[in-house]
Amino acid sequence: MNRIILSDSQRAQFDRDGFLAMRGLFSADEIHDIRSTFMAAAKDGPVPGLSDVPKAREGAPAVSSDPLSFYPRMLSPHKHADKPVGPLAMRYMHDARLRPILAELFAEEPFACSSMFYFKPPGARGQDLHQDNFYLRVKPGTCMAAWVAVDDADEDNGGMMFVPQTAGLDIACPEMADPSLSFTTEHVEPPPGLQPQMMRLKAGDVLFFNGSVIHGSTPNTSADRFRRSLIFHYVPKSTVEMSHYYEALSFDGAKHEIAVNMEGGPCGATQDVLTGQH
Numbered sequence: 001m002n003r004i005i006l007s008d009s010q011r012a013q014f015d016r017d018g019f020l021a022m023r024g025l026f027s028a029d030e031i032h033d034i035r036s037t038f039m040a041a042a043k044d045g046p047v048p049g050l051s052d053v054p055k056a057r058e059g060a061p062a063v064s065s066d067p068l069s070f071y072p073r074m075l076s077p078h079k080h081a082d083k084p085v086g087p088l089a090m091r092y093m094h095d096a097r098l099r100p101i102l103a104e105l106f107a108e109e110p111f112a113c114s115s116m117f118y119f120k121p122p123g124a125r126g127q128d129l130h131q132d133n134f135y136l137r138v139k140p141g142t143c144m145a146a147w148v149a150v151d152d153a154d155e156d157n158g159g160m161m162f163v164p165q166t167a168g169l170d171i172a173c174p175e176m177a178d179p180s181l182s183f184t185t186e187h188v189e190p191p192p193g194l195q196p197q198m199m200r201l202k203a204g205d206v207l208f209f210n211g212s213v214i215h216g217s218t219p220n221t222s223a224d225r226f227r228r229s230l231i232f233h234y235v236p237k238s239t240v241e242m243s244h245y246y247e248a249l250s251f252d253g254a255k256h257e258i259a260v261n262m263e264g265g266p267c268g269a270t271q272d273v274l275t276g277q278h
């Protein structure tokens with residue numbers, strides 16, 4: 001496939017690290033629209049069928065003091081055509097600026113398969129280091145995220161961390177995450193000698209990363225800065241199997257049947273074959 005978007009150095013960075021920040025892809029007006037539409041959806045707290053309220057766990061903050069109890073992430077907003085977030089998420093998931101970048105990174109046509117929105121208010125826990133293809137279970141190859149910064153994101157408000165040079169790693173069986181720091185339960189330890197690095201992003205930047213890269217986010221320790229993000233996942237057209245939680249849509253909106261991956265996964269035969277949604 002011809003290179004049409006990425007420079008040689010961007011391509012080399014993605015090939016080495018498995019992640020790449022494309023700066024200023026979305027305008028301030030677009031980000032304002034995304035932010036205000038999701039904030040309006042969340043104004044009365046969790047929305048049944050859309051919000052993913054963290055489960056009570058030993059060591060996690062009490063519901064009454066957990067900012068994520070009021071502002072949990074929203075899963076698959078693009079499937080909610082009856083709410084303003086639905087058409088908005090569907091439109092950006094199929095945005096014409098994302099497709100050629102994804103096509104170049106996959107070296108083939110991308111299919112969209114998931115959307116999420118993270119509010120991450122001040123005081124919220126982060127998401128411990130993990131690999132996305134543990135959840136999406138794409139085979140062969142891997143998935144790709146397009147992570148849209150809806151606020152400036154850095155070390156103070158729970159920015160994104162990536163472990164360089166993990167683009168080609170196998171999917172590991174995770175350890176248990178610290179519930180006081182992470183609202184998810186998985187932790188993947190970086191290989192010896194490799195350290196997570198914080199990305200500094202501006203609202204409107206888009207991070208692309210593949211499903212093997214070890215990444216996560218820190219707690220939001222700021223006093224008053226939300227760290228919102230609109231996140232999409234894609235699979236290459238040649239995908240044969242993936243988790244039953246997802247369905248593939250081409251950029252023209254057509255649905256494509258992909259078989260369910262029923263293998264035991266990296267934790268062995270005892271792992272629930274239907275690993276939870278990302």
Ligand SMILES: O=C(O)CCC(=O)C(=O)O
Pocket residue numbers: 118120126127132145147215216217229231
């Ligand atoms: O936005 C975050 O805090 C974490 C998101 C993430 O790790 C992911 O989408 O895979």
